[in-house]
Amino acid sequence: MTATRGARGRITRGTTGVNRLRRMDRWIAAHPALRHAADPLVVDLGYGASHRTPLELLERLRAVRADVRVVGIEIDPARVAAAAPFARDGLAFAVGGFEVPLAGDARPAVIRAANVLRQYDEAEVAEAWATMLARLQPGGLLLEGTCNEVGRVGSWVGLRAAGALGVEATGPETFTIALHLDSLAEAGGPSVVAERLPKALIHRNVPGERVHELLRALDAQWARHAPLATFSARQRWVAAVQGLRDAGWPVRDGVTRWRLGELTLPWAAVAPRDGALALEA
Secondary structure, three states, X not given: OOOOOOOOOOOOOOOOXXXXXXXXXXXXXXXXXXXXXXXXXXXXXOOOOOOHHHHHHHHHHOOOOOOOEEEEEEOOHHHHHHHHHHXXXXXXXEEOOOOOOOHHHOOOOEEEEEOOHHHOOHHHHHHHHHHHHOOOOOOOEEEEEEEOOOOOEEEEEEEEOOXXXXXXXXXXXXXXXEEOHHHHHHHOOHHXXXXXXXXXXXXXXXXXXXXXXXXXXXXXXXXXXXXXXXOOHHHXXXXXXXXXXXXXXXXXXOHHHHOOOEEEEEHHHOOOOOOOOOOOO
């Protein structure tokens, strides 16, 4: 399928599901790009064949910003037409792609592009990132990543637009893994996320690359702290993440976020060693 004329990108498979993106939503809700935005406008880019994920995003973000507005953008006009009857106060739908067309050329504080770039080649990622970043407010957040069909395994890159206090460069800032901890032992450990890495990293999970080293180190810590599973998967995970930090990995946040099954590091800790995907400031 081809894109609507003027829109940048390609039509995705459109698969989605209720509650699938809850881990991404929770991470956005805690992020300063949303909490400190003068205009908390959020875009759900490539939301798929159902209106559910933009609606859930609105409901979750309104718990921390009552004035948030969400626009679901899809490159397929038929999907936008199907979603239109579900528009409500604070929720709208529009046709578009990576160029993020908004009324009045408004600039969002956050763009979420979940499960969009999986069908693209790695060589196309930098241009897609740059196009979306150019549409953000100063200091705005682009969250780009993927998850499995039920949202239990996911990872994403957090990219920022320069121009706000503390945001000096435009480009990738963080990498996050988010897992459902109670099912992790059955899944084989934290490296199950290898199948759901963002397009920027999924082909980099090979010896010699940083993300490969991270997943090996995380699996080793998970195995090391197996006795804590007697108490809970959560205690085992927290100990594993602390073990990573103690081993020198630049793990961000603290126990409050780790207990949610999250692990966030600076992008530099997993960035491709050949310098690919480095964006100009």
